[in-house]
Amino acid sequence: MNDEYFMQQALKEARLAYEEDEVPIGAVVVMANRVIARGHNQTERLNDCTAHAEIIALTSAFNHLGSKYLPEATLYVTIEPCLMCAGALYWSKIGRVVFGAEDEKNGYRRGIGAQPAPWPFHPKTELVKGVLSEDCATLMRDFFRSKR
Numbered sequence: 001m002n003d004e005y006f007m008q009q010a011l012k013e014a015r016l017a018y019e020e021d022e023v024p025i026g027a028v029v030v031m032a033n034r035v036i037a038r039g040h041n042q043t044e045r046l047n048d049c050t051a052h053a054e055i056i057a058l059t060s061a062f063n064h065l066g067s068k069y070l071p072e073a074t075l076y077v078t079i080e081p082c083l084m085c086a087g088a089l090y091w092s093k094i095g096r097v098v099f100g101a102e103d104e105k106n107g108y109r110r111g112i113g114a115q116p117a118p119w120p121f122h123p124k125t126e127l128v129k130g131v132l133s134e135d136c137a138t139l140m141r142d143f144f145r146s147k148r
């Protein structure tokens with residue numbers, strides 16, 4: 001099992017969001033080659049602008065492990081995390097973050113105002129980008145095209 005395999009799992013979550021008419025972003029948390037938590041964007045259903053896939057997957061992982069830190073875990077998410085999620089990932093001390101497609105508009109690098117956010121993650125967090133990025137981006141494009 002590799003990063004592509006687990007990104008496929010995150011994509012499954014993203015497709016669930018799509019079916020629920022939510023912006024199609026999905027995430028999974030993996031530890032020791034096992035998915036321990038899943039989440040997809042639920043901002044519409046929960047009427048909560050913070051109900052991003054990463055936040056839901058992280059909360060589920062904390063509950064599952066009974067721990068507030070995840071240094072041994074990897075979070076896979078289909079789209080570049082926003083600054084809020086990067087902050088949550090920072091606090092979780094997660095070992096690795098793997099994302100699919102970049103998000104120029106809402107991604108963490110956009111920062112706040114004119115100030116870019118160079119490295120919002122924990123210093124020990126390893127970041128991998130671009131895994132199955134085409135599949136992840138296509139899902140978003142299809143979604144927003146259907147909204148027009």
Ligand SMILES: [Zn+2]
Binds near residue numbers: 081083085
């Ligand atoms: Zn987010």
